[in-house]
Amino acid sequence: MSGANDRARVRLGLGCAQLGNLYRAMSDESAYAIVGEAWSQGIRYFDTAPHYGLGLSESRLGVALAGRPRDEYVLSTKVGRLLEENPAYTGVERDTDGFDVPATVVRRYDYSRDAVLRSLESSLTRLGLDRIDIAFVHDCEDYVEETLAGAVPALIELREQGVLRHVGLGMNFDKVLARFVRESDVDTIRLAGRYSLLEQPALEELLPLCVERGVRVMAAGVFNSGILATPTPGTTYNYESAPPELVEKARRIAEVCTRFGVDLPTAAIAFVAAHxxxxxxxxxxxxxxxxxxxxxxxxxxxxxxxxxxxxEEGLLREAG
Structure with a gap:
């Protein structure tokens, strides 16, 4: 394997929301080909969730990874949105949470112990696996006490039993994540959007706390949902239209990157990976x-x- 691929294998993970038909449908064959290409490029970390396509992402990822040596890759999924049969489904309803899939099931936010166990059991069935490596409690910023009392202890127990390797939290809110790192025995987090080339609020508390406590960070949303995803800055930030001042800041960052022969998305990835x-x-x-x-x-x-x-140009804060 080449040096470039070695680096990709260690530093880069494949986020599998698109495998759940995020914003637009893709065929099964396209989904499998994406995972196959990631594998051939040396990627060995795959992140999915029941939320992604009402289970479709997990099902497709399981098929695509079938037959791969299980000890050679790391897989994470999430708990917190329990999928249940949709009693109102008549054959025509579609999901309304951004995924182009039929609404045969509905999501129910539930961070209790029972819901976590049921969710993981269903995820393992869809994935066709007998274990996962990382379980993230997903988007629990409005359910902190329920998560501290139910979901996190349940996952820690599963970790102690060897069913999981790592217990984590995943969300877009750095201050809430910092509380969980301080108050619970999590060993990994999935931080989305709050540490990027455009903004670094996670430097205030969360990332120093993770370094201090040895909590591993899986960084997602490094393009801030689109504004940093292309050499010429986009106009989407945090899944909405970007404020003009942020578009202007991204444009100025891109200009500096160009002077150094680097495009904006490349710089966005490298900046986050360096922490x-x-x-x-x-x-x-x-x-x-x-x-x-x-x-x-x-x-x-x-x-x-x-x-x-x-x-020097006031476009990036110094770490530390």
């Missing part, structure tokens, strides 16, 4: 070509002087 708390950068892909593009960008060399220039 000592970050173990993996998780990127989605909607095509085989995009997998290759992600790997190339994740493997590119970025001159350290770029970060100094961004700090």
């Amino acid at each position: 000592p708390a970050v173990e993996s950068v998780v990127l989605g892909a909607s095509s085989v070509a995009q997998v290759g593009q992600n790997v190339a960008r994740a493997s590119a060399e970025v001159p350290p002087a770029l970060w100094d220039a961004l700090v």
